Amino acid sequence: MKHILVFFVLLHLTFSSSVCKKEFEETVCENFNFSSDLLHSNDTNKLTIRNAQGSIIPENFAKLYQLTEMKITESTITSVKPGVLCSLPNLTSITISNNCQFPKITKDVFQGCQNIKRINLDGSNLQIENTAFIDALELQTLTLNDTIFPSRLAGLDSMKSLTIQHSNCTIIEKDAFTNLKNLKFLDLQYNKIQTIAVGSFEQLSQLKVLNLADNELDLTWDEFNGLKSLKVLFLERNNFRKVNVSKLVASVPNLERIFFSYNQLEPESRKQIEEILPKLNVTFIYGFSEINQ
Template sequence: MNMVSIDLSRNFFSTFHKDTFRGLTLLEELDLSNNILNFIPANLLQDLDSLIQLRLQNNQLENLDEIIFWKLRNLNLIDISKNLISELPRNIFCHNQRLIIINLSHNRIKRFSSGLLREQLWLEELDMSRNQISELQVGSLKNLTNLKMIDFSYNFISNIPEELFSDVENLRSLILHNNRISFVSKNLFQSMTLLVTLDLSNNRISKINGLAFYTLTNLRELLLGQNSLCEIPDGLFTNLNLLISLNLFSNNLTTIENNDFQGLINLKHIMLNNNILKNFEDDVFTPMKNLEKLRIDSNKLQYLQNGALRGLKKLKAVKLDKNPWHCDCRVLYLARWIREFSEKLWDGQMAMCRGPGDLGGHEVGLLRYDDLCEGQWASMLSLSPRLPLRKHRIMSPMNYTTYFNLYLKHIYSTTPKGVEA
């Protein structure tokens, strides 16, 4: 009668007699997880007034009686994950007002009732991931002002009412990845000023309102990968001054403009890989003075603008491979950057030339000025070459601006209009 903890996990119990725990009024922890429970008598737990933690995960429960938890007024944690539950009675938690953690993940729950958590004012963590929820109802999170973490990942959610999160003003982590969300509205996250992590990855998001993240001034991690974004809305990250990690991989981005990353002054990691990026504007990375890791691999990039990586003084790792680098004069900046900072290449993966001609398959970083630019300035300017090509390549580094000016000097007696000396 004096026991405070019982662990009956990892056995082969399929059920218990209704009097199994009779009289254990001092019991605080009960672990029935990892059995083959398919039925629990409604009165099994009725004497456990002091119970704080109840673990029922990884069983074969298909349903639970409405009154089964009613006597557990001191319960702080309940884990019913990894069962076969498809529906929960609306009043099942109505007497468990001290619950702090509820884990209902890995079930078959299809409906998240608006009244299911109406009495859980102390609740801090709610895990509803890996169910079959298709709709979230207005009021289902009402008055849950102490919530710190919500996980609705791996469901079938396509639409979220703007008012759904209006009461969860202390939320720190919101996990919504692997759903069917297609649009993020302006006011959806408006009340979450303390949010630290927002995961919207692996949805169907094609459009985000430019002010959707404006109030998330404490956000540190934003995951938007594996969606259908074709562009970054104006001002989307303007107010995210504390953001450290930004994930945009596997979208449909074709270009990034200079102001797209405005405001990301403390960003350390950005993932832009597996898009269809063809070019960046000149100063696209300029706002990110503290950037340490950059992934732009697996895109359609043929070259980088001169000085594109110049301001990234704290850069430790960059991944450039699996792009169709076109090895002519326009890739000269990248080649020189790789030679100077080869130790910063992510996992030592080299950028390889896609072409032209016999340069295909060569490492960009091993090519010099003559390899890339010999005889090409004239063709790039639609001029007829007036100097013979060198028979022997110059293997030592040369300032390509000086070389170009010398070349032009042989074509014109004075510097042509529009060409800077």
């Protein structure tokens, strides 16, 4: 009877401490408190940390020499020591998502991230400092979902793709995208954007795709000045009812495809769209939706 009791206690301790297991090409570690001797596998390329808690310190990742992708999810993180997330020489992708608690994303969190190519931040009102990614000199793709959108993003000269969805953003300021001179894809769907300052997109001379669907826009049609390379524009499910086609085509001379919500447009605007855009080899695509209130 005593042997059975001892076996039960040992079994309980094993499952209540850190559990790391290989799932295909990924290592998953869950249900643990961070300490210096927990994460030590030197043959791991992809790591998911789930349901962990505590402060992240350099010793946590000191032996993960081969790690290229890391995800921290469903955890309670009290603090992150400066530079610890980017202390790994081969790390190129970081995802921080669905955590109960995570410190404000400042430049200290991504300090030394010269090799990072992809950052995905997804969390309930996760706060992000304007200069948070200033060290990410090679960053190509940034996704911000359900975060508190910073007024502008410093650095990011190398970035090609930016997605910001489900944020608190209602206004796009003129200097919001000043540094994103190489951006090709910008997705701002599912926000509450009402106003875009004229000139906001003037620095985005390389942008090919712009998604503004599912917002609350009432456009003047001067907002798209400077988008000389834009080819695809999504505008479904917004608040505008009129389209100034002349201003649109003047601002976006290389447009190839545009999306509207049919029943949100006044008949005169639909007439302009259907008469003018085909002559310019622009494909317009109508979707149907209820008019935003």
